[in-house]
Amino acid sequence: MATIHGATSLATEIAMLEVSADDASYTAEGKIRDAERAAQRELERRQISELREKASTMRRHALVDGGLQLASAAGTATAAFAQYKADVAKIAGCENPTAVRNATLCGGGAKLMDGGTKVSDLAFGSVETDHETASLEWSHEADAAKDRAERASRAAQRVETESDQKLGIVQEMLRSDADLVHTLITRS
Amino acid sequence: MSSVTPLGGASIAIQLEALEEDRFGAELKSGKSIVKVETGERTVRRELEREALEKARAEAEESSFWNDVASVAKDVAVVASVAGAAFSGGSTLIVAATIAGGALTVGADVAKREDLLDDDVCRGLEVAGACATLGAGGYQALFEVAPAVSETSAVVGLVAGEVEGGSMLVAAGAGYQGSMAQSRETDAQADATSASSSADAAQTAIDDSISRMQQSLRNRNLTAGTIAVLQQSDAHLNDELINGMRG
Numbered sequence: 001m002a003t004i005h006g007a008t009s010l011a012t013e014i015a016m017l018e019v020s021a022d023d024a025s026y027t028a029e030g031k032i033r034d035a036e037r038a039a040q041r042e043l044e045r046r047q048i049s050e051l052r053e054k055a056s057t058m059r060r061h062a063l064v065d066g067g068l069q070l071a072s073a074a075g076t077a078t079a080a081f082a083q084y085k086a087d088v089a090k091i092a093g094c095e096n097p098t099a100v101r102n103a104t105l106c107g108g109g110a111k112l113m114d115g116g117t118k119v120s121d122l123a124f125g126s127v128e129t130d131h132e133t134a135s136l137e138w139s140h141e142a143d144a145a146k147d148r149a150e151r152a153s154r155a156a157q158r159v160e161t162e163s164d165q166k167l168g169i170v171q172e173m174l175r176s177d178a179d180l181v182h183t184l185i186t187r188s
Numbered sequence: 189m190s191s192v193t194p195l196g197g198a199s200i201a202i203q204l205e206a207l208e209e210d211r212f213g214a215e216l217k218s219g220k221s222i223v224k225v226e227t228g229e230r231t232v233r234r235e236l237e238r239e240a241l242e243k244a245r246a247e248a249e250e251s252s253f254w255n256d257v258a259s260v261a262k263d264v265a266v267v268a269s270v271a272g273a274a275f276s277g278g279s280t281l282i283v284a285a286t287i288a289g290g291a292l293t294v295g296a297d298v299a300k301r302e303d304l305l306d307d308d309v310c311r312g313l314e315v316a317g318a319c320a321t322l323g324a325g326g327y328q329a330l331f332e333v334a335p336a337v338s339e340t341s342a343v344v345g346l347v348a349g350e351v352e353g354g355s356m357l358v359a360a361g362a363g364y365q366g367s368m369a370q371s372r373e374t375d376a377q378a379d380a381t382s383a384s385s386s387a388d389a390a391q392t393a394i395d396d397s398i399s400r401m402q403q404s405l406r407n408r409n410l411t412a413g414t415i416a417v418l419q420q421s422d423a424h425l426n427d428e429l430i431n432g433m434r435g
Binding site: 121 | 341
């Protein structure tokens with residue numbers, strides 16, 4: 001009786017040790033899952049931040065571009081009118097140096113502004129692309145962190161289920177042990 | 189007296205079971221509250237995400253419309269500029285540079301809209317067009333003014349210049365509206381991402397809470413089973429002892 005009881009106790013102790021190991025494993029997987037979830041949140045926050053930065057850059061771009069184009073449009077219209085006055089004076093056989101100077105300055109300035117618009121397009125476009133690329137990168141990394149968190153979560157659940165099964169076995173062993181003791185008492 | 193101890197053991201087991209039931213009840217109640225709160229949160233966030241995506245789509249359409257208007261206005265301005273340069277005379281260098289700049293700019297724009305060329309090639313054409321236009325403007329500003337040859341060419345130059353200026357004004361306004369709509373679209377995308385992230389977090393909290401409740405239920409069943417075994421064992425032992433005492 002003592003031998004049988006001792007063997008059952010030993011088996012129970014081993015099973016309980018397994019359950020303890022499972023508990024430790026579950027805790028570790030849980031910590032990994034929580035860390036990955038925190039990482040995912042942080043990466044999503046960065047992705048959102050990059051999108052906001054991109055939107056802010058686009059607004060600045062719109063203002064600069066709009067201002068340059070407006071100046072260019074005003075310069076072009078003024079230059080055309082000044083040029084017309086200069087041409088009319090020239091056809092009439094006299095000179096209008098003010099109109100000539102205005103046409104030169106406004107026309108050239110308008111074209112410079114127009115060129116500047118294209119330069120600003122390229123400069124702001126490059127910054128916007130940088131923000132978009134960074135946002136996509138953070139998005140991909142956040143997805144990867146989410147996958148890792150889900151894997152850790154599944155692993156934790158698997159460990160939990162196995163631990164439950166082991167506890168069920170322990171319970172069955174205890175029941176069997178008790179039955180045996182009762183049988184032996186009855187016979188004695 | 190001999191039956192007192194086993195009965196006491198059973199009582200303790202019943203008390204333990206009662207405590208376990210209390211704990212389980214409290215966990216279940218707390219879990220249900222969490223699920224209720226997080227479900228409400230998730231619903232609100234999903235609704236916000238849907239609204240943000242809807243707004244982003246609307247802004248994208250608006251941006252596309254204004255960008256098309258700006259693009260056409262820019263092409264009109266370039267054509268007017270080239271026509272003005274060709275009619276008003278001036279040095280061959282300036283006319284050639286203006287025509288080249290205009291052709292490259294319009295060509296790149298059309299190629300981009302119709303997907304005829306690679307984006308990098310279009311960008312290269314735009315840069316080349318900008319350089320030619322910039323060169324023509326700089327040269328004209330620094331060294332000369334195109335002379336008028338006749339009254340007709342002067343009027344054509346005036347009309348072309350005013351059309352160019354007007355088109356540029358339209359392009360500036362439409363471009364500004366398009367860019368602002370695009371920035372609002374990006375902001376809406378950021379809002380949608382933020383709402384989606386919060387909704388996912390709420391969903392995770394719901395899943396965790398349900399998982400905890402399931403685990404709690406399993407633990408409770410295990411404990412109840414063990415206590416039932418103890419009670420059964422106690423009852424058997426009591427029977428045996430009573431039978432033994434009766435002889």
